Amino acid sequence: MKAHYKRYVLKFKRPGGTSRGELTEKETWFLFLTEGEKKGVGECGLFRGLSFDDRPDYEDELKALCDRVNRNEENGVRSIKSFPSIQMGYEMALMSLQSNNPYELFPSAFSRGEESIRINGLVWMGKLSFMKAQIEEKIEQGFDCVKLKIGALDFNDELSLLKGVRKSFSQDQITLRVDANGAFSPLDAMEKLKALADLDVHSIEQPIAAGQPKAMSDLCKNTPIPIALDEELIGVIEKKEKALLLDTIEPQYLILKPSLLGGFQSCQEWILLAEERSIGWWVTSALESNIGLNAIAQWTFSTGIKTHQGLGTGSLFTNNFTSPLEVSNGYLTFNSKQNWDTSLL
Secondary structure (H helix, E strand, C coil): CEEEEEEEEEEEEEEEEECCEEEEEEEEEEEEEEECCEEEEEEECCCCCCCCCCCCCHHHHHHHHHHHHHCCCCCCCCCHHHCHHHHHHHHHHHHHHHCCCCCCCCCCCCCCCCCCEEECEEECECCHHHHHHHHHHHHHCCCCEEEEECCCCCHHHHHHHHHHHHHHCCCCCCEEEEECCCEECCCCHHHHHHHHHCCCCCEEECCECCCCHHHHHHHHHHCCCCEEECHHHCCCCCHHHHHHHHHHHCCCEEEECHHHHCCHHHHHHHHHHHHHCCCEEEEECCCCCHHHHHHHHHHHHHCCCCCCEECCCHHHECCCCECCEEEECCEEEECCCCCCECCCC
């Protein structure tokens, strides 16, 4: 088996606003494996500023992995636990290599184009008018679950956006999710959670910054709306550490991002621990290209989960790869008649 890699920069069609700033491009890396005539590809979805493995030696580690694979070393993956996105890319590339179709990692009714995945419509931060336009656009496109990035604007302005939705649509018609990306202070978070609860918000992701287990635990015990851990899970690698985190904080939900958490097997471990504790979960992409998104979507479908997932990010980029993935009426579908075009690679 031989391995090589390539860096690729995805360009946003329009800047994506979060509480951590605006995103105009997204760096990613592809790992290629070959064995005879067979080829496999995996995406190492590094997320600068967020990934646990956003380190100066990232490319060095990717190169070292390829060198170990090319030397046919048995312990080729020994050190990549500290690089979750590389672990994800390697796991994906191996599955791709072993599959009859390098882009069908989890054969199912989804990958055959027979069934779809419910997804939320994502609303990026920006000026109030821009966010309002995005909400209207998502509802017009048929989404019945809308997720807003909040925490950068004045909180009362953000509440006004949510109130606008609730004036026209009940919680039975439109599910509202919000993602604070850790923007709230532990001192005023509860007050804000109560205001969100008055608007029948389904859940909030990461209300306060990660790394404050006591404060987060207190919030989860007393919150009027369910809290989902997101950034809190990043960098928690060993199973016993995962269990300790869940037992300490006792959240209502987990947000699983395979590229940030070390791949599918690692996420399966989170799922097992969560379900043992009656903690809900769903899957979200981390701005991968369509290659990574495709694998994540197929894996998500294979878990059997039926709620809204955060997998609608494939259309954000100007230079993404043509793929069978399509979004229609709030669902992610796989158009088996559409061929892949990865010539940009």
